[in-house]
Amino acid sequence: MKKLETTVDFYDDFYWAGREFTADNVDQMIEFMHSIGVRKIDWMYDTFWTYFRYPFAGKKNIIAYAAEKAHSMGMELHAIIKPFETGISELFVPHTFPRPEGVDVIEDMNGYYYWVDPFTAKNPHFRLKRKPGDWNPKGDVKTIKLVSTNDSEITINAQDLEIWTGEKNGMLEKYDGGFEYSKSIEWRSMFPVGNECRVISLDGLCIEERYRYILVKNKNCSEKGTFSNTMQNIMEIYDEKGNIIPSTPAGSTRDIDPVNRMKTYQSKKYFEYTSSEEVQEFLADPEKIRKAMINAYSYGMKQRDFYGHGENTLFSQRVFDRDGYAGVARGKIEYISGAMCPAYTEVQDYWLGLVKECIDLGVDGVNFRVEEHSSKSLERDEYGFNEPVLEKCGDRIDRDLVNRINGQAYTAFLTKARDLLKLKGLSVGVHVNAEFIYPDDRPAPNHERIPPNIEWEWEKWIEEIADAVYLKSMHMNTEAHADHFIDKVSECAKKYGKPVIYISTNKEVRFSGDQSKIEYEMKKVLDHPRLDGYNLYESGEYTRMNENGRIEGSSEVAEAVKKYFCII
DSSP: OOEEEEEEOHHHHHHHHOSOOOHHHHHHHHHHHHHTTOOEEEEEOOSSSSGGGSOBTTBSSHHHHHHHHHHHTTOEEEEEEOTTOSBOTTOEEOTTSOOOTTOOOEEETTEEEOSBOHHHHHOGGGEEEBOSSSSSOOSOBOEEEEEOSSOOOOOOOGGGEEEEEESSTTOEEEOOSOOEEEEEEEEEOOSSOOEEEEEEEEESOOBOTTOOEEEEEESOOOSSOSOEEETTTSEEEEOTTSOBOOEEEBOOGGGOOHHHHHHHHTTOTTOHHHHSHHHHHHHTOHHHHHHHHTTOOOBSOOOSOTTTTOSOOTTOEEEHHHHOEEEEEESOOSEEEEEEOTTOHHHHHHHHHHHHHHHHTTOSEEEEOOOOSSOOOTTGGGBOOOHHHHHHHTTSOOHHHHHHHHHHHHHHHHHHHHHHHHHTTOEEEEEEEGGGTSOOOSSSOOOTTSOSSOOOOHHHHHHHTOSEEEEEOGGGSOHHHHHHHHHHHHHHHHHTTOOEEEEOOTTTOOSSSOOHHHHHHHHHHHHOTTOOEEEEEOHHHHEEEOTTSOEEEOHHHHHHHHTTOOOO
């Protein structure tokens, strides 16, 4: 008989409820899961917010309470550890926002990341590091060039343009020096092919090295606009010798939308940054917020849609005479926003500490998930080149070798984690993502869910480490690619006698409405000879807190499940 499981990403349950959970609420949620046939719960153990550091209903935390409740009903509860989810890329504020004393944040070109693991905040150098070379270039800016994709005539003139500069994101002031304006046709090598391009040159500048952020504003805009290029190619900056200065493209002010989300958190003690007195006072003043956001942009980040349909990639178009600006920050971001490098012994030891914490909570096992929200970057392939890795590479950077070293280090951690769990008689689950075999096939792909430059030794995990294998993210691929992934991984798992669980498409489980997607998936699981179960992902989508403060489950999801799974 094939199994029905579910995942709890408790942050989402908590967020949608908008209020504290009680012990009764947890009981109600688990009782509904049991009523539809769920016999195993996978509960995420997140370290970037403080909820799991607080006791709950007389237990160490909510997971310890939930595990006891599940056991009382004949169910299992396993923790999910996401080793690389240690600093959420989407959740940052520009430097114009407060930085409260004693609150963990990570600072970079974009500003302050305020949802961060405390260990990562205290050891930011353990994050995946940029390849050596160009992240901190020297020299004043003497020339700015704005580059179109073609050689069409333009109507943009010198009087239409303003230059703004600043030392911090959001802290920009109008440049008061003059500039010499000219237009030309120049060839550029641009992916996928080069072209003759219309170029606007602003010469005779003296923008000192300390002014990292440079924005050119255009007052001559129309609804459509014609002067466009990709984010990475539309603006160039040059030093006094005519050498191009490496830079990072500005995204959009729309990419930074912290205020509504932050106001949701500010009364909650579990979000240290937003609940601080200094930030609460700031958020209460609309004029302060407005001023802080006027000249704030994201830099080098793909934003925003959380699940991969955001507008920014290196190849997204910036239309200068429609959007009204183009901008860069000089240099590159030295470290990825949150994900840490597995090659450090200290990082592995910290992760193993999380495993021990979960063991102490009374769980039945731990599942390890690579996928995260902590490595968003438009140039993510340039990260993962940390010192312990480069030391093993010798005198040259070999990307294949870097991938292997990082991958072997992560497998070494999993092996140690397995040994800890087996000493206690607990099980080990591993998530295998479709991206391990196929890149995202969607028109606006999202490759920021898997840390870069790591060779995932998933076949070794299945053979030597896992008791169960979880398939993840098939919805990012065409049906042919997804089916091949399922077949390939399930064949490997069956070779070693390991059960395979299909995790449902993220956010396709709905409390009400069309359930055809999950019905399609459940039928696929039942029909496939090597799939052993289906994981409803996630509880926050099919349960909710009603106006009376009770957790209720979706009758529509219950009916859909009953078509395919027997309740025992």
